[in-house]
Amino acid sequence: MSPQDHDDWYSAETATLGDRLAAARDQAGLSQKQLAKGLGIKTGTLRDWEDDLAEPRANKLAMIAGVLGVSVGWLLSGEGEGVDAPLDEGAVSPDMTGVLNEMRELRVQISGTAERLARLEKRLREIMKDQDA
Template identity: 40%
Template sequence: MPPQDHPTWLLDERRALGDRIRERRMWRDLTQEKLAERAGVSRDTVQRIERGTSDPRYSQLARIARALDTPLAELLS
């Protein structure tokens, strides 16, 4: 399903997830590049997730949560 076909609520949820990740990253004083390195994902992946333009995989979110020392459930809530 192309992004333009996603319901508004889903796009809002993605943006909120990206905001929570960005807030925790900045609170830990990490650049996107440093977070990506620690999480084992690409910097582009971190950028897309933070912008809310990506439909991230569970494994990517789990890696990011671990790199942020944050429970995954906290990022998803």
């Protein structure tokens, strides 16, 4: 891993909100169950956030940042006060990095497709409602 890669480990291009949330929780020494309890949410909700299947609302995002000692900006974009990159630079092989990057790209595409689908469903409901009127 080059020094540039090391600095960008949790950047917007490299990691997702879920990746940064999981890393900050790990560094704080908390399990998903412990953090979820502290935030007043279900463990499954936190798991969905860490897996980028859902995102916390602004009030929960602020709580997470406070509990984990990171900035909201860092959680969202990788910029600001956050956790340091892992020190074991040999832990992730180039092959693994390639697969992880491709998985992240797919996750972003899936999320965008889901949002597009939701907009189309809403539009269809509005059209159907107008036809019934």
